[in-house]
Amino acid sequence: MKAIQIIKPGEVKTVDIDRPEPKQGEILLKIRYVGFCGSDLNTYLGKNPMVKLPVIPGHEISAEIAETTEGVPEMYKPGTACTVNPYTNCGYCPSCRNGRPNACQFNQTFGVQRNGAMCEYIAVPWQKVIVNSGISSKNLSLIEPMSVGFHAVSRACITDSDTVLVIGCGMIGAGAIVRAALRGATVIAADVDDKKLSLAKRLGAQHTVNSKTEDIHAALQKITGYGADAVIEAVGAPATYQMAVNEAAFTGRVVYIGYAKSEVSFETKYFVMKELDIRGSRNAMPEDFRAVAEYMKRNTCPADELISGIYQPEQAQEALETWKANPGNIFRILIEF
Numbered sequence: 001m002k003a004i005q006i007i008k009p010g011e012v013k014t015v016d017i018d019r020p021e022p023k024q025g026e027i028l029l030k031i032r033y034v035g036f037c038g039s040d041l042n043t044y045l046g047k048n049p050m051v052k053l054p055v056i057p058g059h060e061i062s063a064e065i066a067e068t069t070e071g072v073p074e075m076y077k078p079g080t081a082c083t084v085n086p087y088t089n090c091g092y093c094p095s096c097r098n099g100r101p102n103a104c105q106f107n108q109t110f111g112v113q114r115n116g117a118m119c120e121y122i123a124v125p126w127q128k129v130i131v132n133s134g135i136s137s138k139n140l141s142l143i144e145p146m147s148v149g150f151h152a153v154s155r156a157c158i159t160d161s162d163t164v165l166v167i168g169c170g171m172i173g174a175g176a177i178v179r180a181a182l183r184g185a186t187v188i189a190a191d192v193d194d195k196k197l198s199l200a201k202r203l204g205a206q207h208t209v210n211s212k213t214e215d216i217h218a219a220l221q222k223i224t225g226y227g228a229d230a231v232i233e234a235v236g237a238p239a240t241y242q243m244a245v246n247e248a249a250f251t252g253r254v255v256y257i258g259y260a261k262s263e264v265s266f267e268t269k270y271f272v273m274k275e276l277d278i279r280g281s282r283n284a285m286p287e288d289f290r291a292v293a294e295y296m297k298r299n300t301c302p303a304d305e306l307i308s309g310i311y312q313p314e315q316a317q318e319a320l321e322t323w324k325a326n327p328g329n330i331f332r333i334l335i336e337f
Contacts, residue, residue, distance in 0.1 A: 149175020
């Protein structure tokens with residue numbers, strides 16, 4: 001079967017590999033679309049230390065059930081549209097014992113620590129298959145990346161009385177904006193791109209700030225009078241890491257989704273003076289996937305604006321080169337099988 005493989009930094013090939021044979025308790029899935037994510041781009045650029053090359057990328061999955069095996073519940077029927085929870089969990093590490101398998105110490109995500117889904121078929125345990133027939137094939141591939149933003153909102157304990165600053169309006173930040181707005185919070189979106197900020201408003205942000213052309217501190221003080229009750233950082237850069245702490249209100253919550261590729265210096269006095277709650281947010285929980293699916297079924301998401309391009313497998317290198325050349329203008333690129 002056909003598969004996409006990142007051979008080495010800057011080189012992608014379409015290769016032929018064996019079609020998987022599902023084991024007992026597994027489901028064979030026919031892949032429809034797979035999204036390229038930021039981790040895949042970093043792999044292509046040689047900036048992903050967690051990847052061992054060559055690797056088949058891809059963990060943002062749209063598929064349909066092709067075959068089931070013994071032990072799979074009857075509700076999983078061939079032809080049913082679905083997406084996949086692409087993470088593993090060991091069941092015995094501290095994260096798993098504490099009911100947070102999304103942050104499993106030994107997690108292996110498709111396309112990162114193990115081969116991913118950019119191929120014609122994959123076989124996965126039935127427990128990882130999320131059936132959603134009321135969502136289009138293209139939109140199913142958006143569920144996983146949006147769920148990461150949804151999870152960050154849960155980590156921030158957002159309620160309808162909160163003012164939330166989301167830093168970074170890419171795909172992950174978009175998910176955080178949507179979830180915070182669904183919870184009734186007042187959402188302020190910050191980015192350096194006016195096009196993304198315009199989309200952020202359609203996703204539910206009441207206020208936007210271009211942090212490249214505006215003084216974000218002055219803008220927040222004007223909007224809130226005191227800073228944000230919660231700040232969700234979805235960029236992963238030293239400047240935005242610092243911004244999150246600086247712009248959080250006293251006793252505020254700061255949640256980091258992105259991770260900076262270099263060391264970050266903080267005015268640590270703010271940790272104590274403001275008595276901040278500072279948390280990380282990794283991957284997503286099953287309930288986050290379900291929440292995104294319910295949102296998608298409402299047909300209010302401007303999904304077409306979140307899909308920057310659709311390519312065939314043979315065009316994978318072209319797709320990544322396009323993203324490399326225009327990093328600020330791309331939300332998600334899909335590969336269609």
